[in-house]
Amino acid sequence: MTRPLNFDEEIALKLYHELKSDREIGAVVGKSSNTIALWRNRRNLPSLTIDKRTGMNYQVGCNFRKVLTPQQAVEMDRFLQALSWAARQAIEVGVKPDINNFINRWSGRGRNVEEQKFKHKMVMRKIRDRKKSVIQGG
Secondary structure (H helix, E strand, O other): OOOOOOOOHHHHHHHHHOOOOHHHHHHHHOOOHHHHHHHHHHOOOOOEEEOOOOOOEEEOOOOHHHHOOHHHHHHHHHHHHHHHHHHHHHHHOOOOOOHHHHHHHHHOOOOOHHHHHHHHHHHHHHHHHHHHHHHOOO
């Protein structure tokens, strides 16, 4: 049996969701950062990491389905599946996947289904052409 930690967990959780560090949470609820880390681990809450450039806290390993709306989660699933597919296609033809280019194209894509089909057809044509040039030694 785990021993109780004896602090206001509601306040700690609120601060955690505000991306406060273990040290900052501990200072508010009167516990050490080690106690807060233990509390987080018991609740499967990922730790926060500080970006050395900006000094800002951010979550590591957060399940996007817990923080996005259901509609946003569906869109994120679609994006990740498409990104994974595009990366596999690039690797298959011996090209390093260009993640930044993919993200830029995705965020700028049209909502028109016909336009999306056309863009997909163009991408597939480029991949086929690249495969041909690789096979032919180009």
